[in-house]
Amino acid sequence: MSETRSPWPAVIGRLAIVLLVFALLGWLVNHLVLGMLVGTTAYLAWNLYNQVLLERWLREGRKLEPPDSRGLWGAIFNGIYRLQKRQRRRRKRLATILQGVRETINAMPDGAVILHDNGEIQWWNGAARDLLSLTWPQDEGQRIDNLLRQPEFGNFIREHHAGASSITVPSPDDDSQMLEIRVIPYGNKQRLMLVRDVSRLYLLERMRRDFVANISHELRTPLTVIHGVSETLSDSVKAKAPDAERPLELIQQQTRRMQRLVEDLLMLSRLETDQKPVERQLLDMPRILSVIVDEARALAQDQGHHIELECDPAVTLYGDESELRSALSNLVFNAVKYTPKNGRILVSWREDAGGARFTVEDNGIGIPAHHLPRLTERFYRVDSGRSSRTGGTGLGLAIVKHVLGRYQANLEVRSEPGKGSTFSCRFPPAVTARRVVSLTGSRSG
Known part of the structure; x- marks a missing residue:
């Protein structure tokens, strides 16, 4: 029988013929109703017999071939059999795929x-x-x-x-x-x-951190001595040997730069090795940001920068003040250093998607797009000459990245050459809080 052909026309035709035959026999013996009743009973018995075959076939499940039957029940048996074969093929195919996946993962x-x-x-x-x-x-x-x-x-x-x-x-x-x-x-x-x-990589990384930390500690004392001696000599030779004054100024300048580099290396090493959780203290963010902006204005000196602070005093953080102040001030001071004279710098602190966002926006020369992914690498410089002139160590953004990582925060950078840069720190709700304040906001320029 074809899989797509409906069996019902043949089934109805055969049923009609059977009932007609029994009705004719009943009419011949003058018992038409009895003949119809016998025909109906025979049809029900046939159906009951096939139901028994179906139940036994499905229950025992050992016999693959379907029971032998005709008519509608034959079509049902054959349909179930085709579905079983299709399911077995699909199960076998899935088992083969699963076995292949497991063998691949095991390899x-x-x-x-x-x-x-x-x-x-x-x-x-x-x-x-x-x-x-x-x-x-x-x-x-x-x-x-x-x-x-x-x-x-x-x-x-x-x-x-x-x-x-x-x-x-x-x-x-x-x-x-x-x-x-x-x-x-x-x-x-x-x-x-x-x-x-990653035992080998972990050991190599620990050796690198220990080396950086140890050499930085060893450099602190000689650099302090050199800087102190140069200052003493500079004071004593101003009148006696004017020609020596400029070399001594260069020595002081370079030792100060080396001291800043050593301090940044030590801080970065501490951040990398410190696995202790952040001390959760409720911070006074308006006060911290005001101090940072005041220091930035002092750093700008005669550059003519317009530095503005927009701060929501109700939004604050749980964390370590010294760590966060170091990271946030790095971003603000970078904006001061790399923004030309009479530039505008906007520092903002506000609620953001349940957490908080710290943003530093400037209208400086901007950063080309191909530099953005590497900004937080150690010693990576967009312009090495400009960094040397401004006294940068190349570690500031690496420190920012590590500090933010301790708060599950992330750093976002948007920049376009000739139009300026925007550095944003997004802090998650887990480390942010809101507090009741008497003022609705704070703004200073």
Whole structure:
């Protein structure tokens, strides 16, 4: 029978013929109603018999071929059989694809763990078994933060839901082995956790940080001595040896620059190595920003800059004042240094999408677009000559980036050559707060 042809015309035709035959037999024996009743009973018995065959075929499930029948029931049996064959082929194809995916993931050098949204382990590959010491089937269904008990990892796995992010933690079996863990949401409330052994990279990075910190500490004392001696000599030779005054001024200028570089290197090293959480103190942002703007005006001196502050006094932060002041003042002082004379600089602080935004906008010469992605790299300079003239160390924006990272904040930069630049720091709601103030706002120019 064709799959697309309807069986109902033939079924109705055969039923009509059967009833007609039994009605004729009943009429011949002068019992028409009895003949119709016998025909109907026979038809119901036929249907009941085929229902028994169908139920037994579906229940036992061992016989692949359908029961032998005709008419409507034959069409039903054949239709179910075709659906079963199609489902078996689809299941086999999906099993082959799944097996291929699992073999591919198992061949990965990095660990892969499939998690439910609540952190329960669903599946893992061989690399994850070795890196995390997972055991089948005991660890299936366990929460991953019950197996990796570092507090920072527990906070990370509970709070991370938005996008791909990573954290570096020690191995559960070996504290000297460092694991980088990245979590990627996918599918229907599932998450893929990728685990990578970064022990060598971590060791090299720690050696680099220790070297920078140690050499910076070692340089502080000789630089202080050189600067002090040059000042003493400068005072004593002004009258006796005027020709030596200029070289001594150069020595003082370069030692001051080296001292600033050493201080920035030490601060950057501290930010990179300090894993302690930020001390959550409620800050007086209007006062902090007013001080920064006053210092910027003093730095501008005779440049003729118009520096303006727009501050919402009701918006504040929880954090460390010295860290945030260092980062925010870096942005303001950069605007002063790299804005030509008589320029305009606007510093603003306001609420933004539940959090807060700090913005420094200037109308200076701007930054070409191809430099923007690299601005926060250490010692990266858009114009090395201009940075040398202004006394920059090339570490300011790297410090800003690390400070903001401790607050889960990010730095946004928009700039266009000839039109100026805008640097914005966006702080999340978790570190912001609102307070009741007597004034509705603050504005100074």
